[in-house]
Amino acid sequence: MWNRIIALLIKEFLALIKDKKSRFVLIGPPIIQLLVFGYAATFDLNRIPIAVYNEDRSLASRDLAAAFTGAPAFEEVARIDHHEQIAPLIDNKKVLLVLHIGQHFSRNLLKREPAAVQVLIDGRDSNTALLALNYVQTIVAAFNLDWAQTHHLALPPAQLKIRAWFNPNLESQWFVVPGIVGLLTLVVTITVTALSIAREREQGTFDQLLVTPLTPVEILIGKALPGFVIGLIEASFIVVMAVAWFKVPLLGSLTALYLGIVLYLFAIIGIGLMISSLAVTQQQGLLGAFLFIVPAVILSGFATPIANMPPLVQDLTLINPMRYFMIIVRSVFLEGVPAKPLIP
């Protein structure tokens, strides 16, 4: 039995490596997606273009403006001295936000009255606007504290001291890159398995395979193992890249990670082979694979938190293998979860 399965395995791998298209599927997506998601898909805002409209021209207002322009999140691209200049800058997306310090800012500060600072923000992209406002509030809060300390004022009654666990600097790469392990393993493994039987059926070789003494179980194993091996290699490649290139700490045990990967691969291969058994042509196989991949990724918590979804959709995520793997891979990477909770 094993001789025949090994023969099938050799044939599967040769077919994968010799075919230009499938060779690309194995090598192209991992590298492209790793670069795209590793660098492009980030929740951190960097060098947001801002404009400063400072009517006050005092030491205090310059300090506040400097706190903005000096922050890595912001970059001052324009300085304004007329009220009319604000609207065109935001309308034409030259800047995302305008910091407007009124002419009574320092006077009110010194009189110990509330000194208003206006921020005009482009709300067209609400997600970015919210993130930017977060930075604004942090900078203003720091300014308040500093001012209170240097002028011996009463400090605010409650002070916020944030310490982020697991990801001290809240770097979104730490969140995104481990997720790519799940994403890429899904894409590559499902395409390899979904095409494997469909390709044979398209070329008529499946009949030829069925008239050999190979039993259905042997064919199943022979078709599942290549996807498993390739998925394992892809996953390991991303894990190594995450640690060595993106410097994401891997705190948990490798046993736990690989146990998760193996379970995840079993689930994907099952789905891939099911798609393949239904598809008559490779094109149908590929379509079927994408029909599964897109919702699986969206409903996995890879990009948007599952907790934000409507309850019905949240229930739907329970049948998505990627959802569970996302939890495993992130908790192993950042929380350092050991293997034990994975063993029933």
Add this chain to the structure above:
Amino acid sequence: MPETVSTPASGAAPNAHKQAALEFQAVNKSFRTGERTIEALNAVTLSLAKGVITGLVGPDGAGKTTLMRLAAGLLLPDSGMVRVFGLDTATRMNAIHASIGYMPQRFGLYEDLSVQENLNLYADLHGVGAAERGERFEQLTRMSGLAPFAARLAGRLSGGMKQKLGLACTLISRPRLLLLDEPTVGVDPVSRRELWRIIDYLVAELKTTVVLSTAYLDEAERCADVVVLDEGCVLAHDTPDAFQSEMVGRCYHIDCPGMTKRDIQTHLSGRKGVVDAVIEGERVRLVVDRAVEPEITSLLPNRADARLAPAVPRFEDGFIALLKKRRPQTLRAAHQTIHQVIDERSPESDGEVIRVDGVDRWFGNFHAVKKLTFTVKQGEVFGLLGANGAGKTTTFRMLCGLLPASGGNLRVAGVDLRRAAAKARARIGYMSQKFSLYTHLSVRQNLEFFSSAYGLRNASRAKRIAWALEQFELAPVAHAASGDLPLGYKQRLAMACALMHEPRILFLDEPTSGVDPLARREFWNRTNQLAAQDVTVLVTTHFMEEAEYCDRLVIMVAGHILASGRPSDIKNLVRDDTMPEPTMQQAFIHLVESSELEDKQ
């Protein structure tokens, strides 16, 4: 070897005095695949006459399709000039386009559209106006017999009907030059005859010029001119009669009471002075290399009762003689034997290895195979003939265990297929119509895979692979990707793969479809040698002359058996005053058509 066909390899054909429809002047065309450069056409100069049918014949890879595509303007020559009705394809393609119709080997029918929708689409594409349309549709569907199926999806037509629809779609624009690339491959004799009726009508009534490539040499005989291509060169361009008259005095029928026809053929083929030896009816047709009656004693020594009678030459004889003169090495294959060792005898005492008993198969509401019953004995070559869609392939798939029967009993190699399909599969070899191979794998890798899949190991596996490479002459291409090979090589490789485990029963589903006559002869040599070694062979074919090679055969129509018996029995069924010496083809067409007539009544 003495002169055979003396026609110079040039464009000067007997019909050339007529104005030329298609001219090739010193045309070269080569392709690159991987690291190899293939010279598809080499200094081809031709001039094809207007208003007649010119046949294009030659082995695989001779350049027939390239020639067609150049004429259709789909390719441009590397050097030289192609002119259609006096216009150069390189510069005047737009003007030529309206006057030519090209039907490639696989015509692009839209399988999800109905017959009528396909016709409408091609009428739109060719800009045929609404006024002309109605009359042309009516005529085309009537001629092709597609009228009752106008609403059927093209994908659900049989192979023969698809080809007829393809031809109808090509003809909508009334082309003056019609280029048909192997229009009759995989088409049964009845549908083939209908296709030819349409083509003959075009030439007679509409003065259409037709260029047609074919693997059926009896079709070449119907053409006004024949061009023989080989390895990109024009070997001959002449009327079929000229090819035949070259062979006068060189063709004989031979038979010998004490020997089977297959033994005589095996004995004769490849002998010195013998160009060709094929089974024809109950006798063997012999073609010799000079017009001198051969000594019977030198051909079949110690066989005083052997009889030799002169035969009327056919186009095929001239064609084979021409090709064999160019490549004498193909004779070698005839001498080789397949060292097949069958050590186990059949477990069935009466030597029945296949028993089909009242087998039914339904596809939904469609009764594809109806109460089929026949048996095949060990060592027999058993033929399954029938029109496209008669249920041959379904029967085959059931016998191989690829498809369960809806009812009845199937026993193959002494095993009930319902109970132990895997056990039966280890004893059978199967070669499908499409020569299914792993195209990205090399020849050797394909052999390695199939031998392992059949459970061969280590030394026995290595020995068997070496055997296959040698016997099927695959060693020179052992490392080439099997998908890049010419069809004849693919067929040999597919057969080698099916034989890796020395099966006792071999299933061959249209093994010679689209394969050239030389490769077909080699193929049947091998098959006969297998049968001589007690391997049972089940074969389907559309080449009726190949049916003569079978020991017994059945003709299927609409899922049931119409006639069965030895080839001579089948022919006797239709023998009457109008047909005193029916050929297999005539017998087949007659039987199928009279059964269709009965159905209508």
